[in-house]
Amino acid sequence: MAKDNNNNGKMTVEEAGRKGGEETARTHDREFYEEIGKKGGEETARTHDKEFYEEIGQKGGEATAKNHDREFYEEIGKKGGEATSKNHDKDFYEEIGHKGGEARAKQRDDDNDGKMSKEEAGRKGGEARAKQRDDDNDDRK
Template sequence: MSDKDNKGSMTVAEAGRKGGETVRNERGREFYETIGRKGGATVKAERGRSFYEEIGRKGGETVKAERGAKFYEEIGKKGGDRVKATRGPNFYEEIGRKGGQKVKKLIEEGKRAARAAMAAQEGAAGGAQPQEGASQAPAPSGEPAGPNQNE
């Protein structure tokens, strides 16, 4: 027996499409956004971040195999042109400057942390080391110690 033997009956696909249209018309786009967010949160909780990384990688490989590397070049250019048109030509200069400042700050913080760690390690290894330029020999009695004491 076929799906449409009875007059007025519809296929499962037709019923699903009709039901989907009814829900869309009654509840609107926000409904689908809400259930999508809830579903995404549930999947994330059940499968973790690595699941999304894996399906993203697989999807990227599939698209690359089907469309070629040139596809990514084209959509990247389109996206860049769109951002430039939307935000103006100075946008890239501004974010480049901000990025450069952030990198500089991170490098400085890293250097400070490395110096502090080295100082702590030296302090733990055998006491404080004399500062650069300080005399290592004790001053003769009655005379103040100075930076050029041994000269």
């Protein structure tokens, strides 16, 4: 046990905190930590505004970017895409493709230079992804 020579043989605040944390971890289960986390999250949401969450989100993103390379982001993107494809069907991909096409169309002027419309490109992209997902599922069977 670390003793502070200036505390007359008493534990330091840091040592007491560490020991208390270890004892709490030993005597409480996962549900306890979930409950206190939920309460803390609710209190934080009650006492903080949108700007607070934007700021901590930005800081977290910057810290993550400093600590990880392109391969990290490729891997988590791949995992996210695989998880999404397992949980959604063809209709989901058609819908998000359609929505993406509509949103993209609103961002640009319609210059009608003979190219496929943005809505059509989004719809076709959604349909192609849904077909690819269905083909992948057939290959797994």
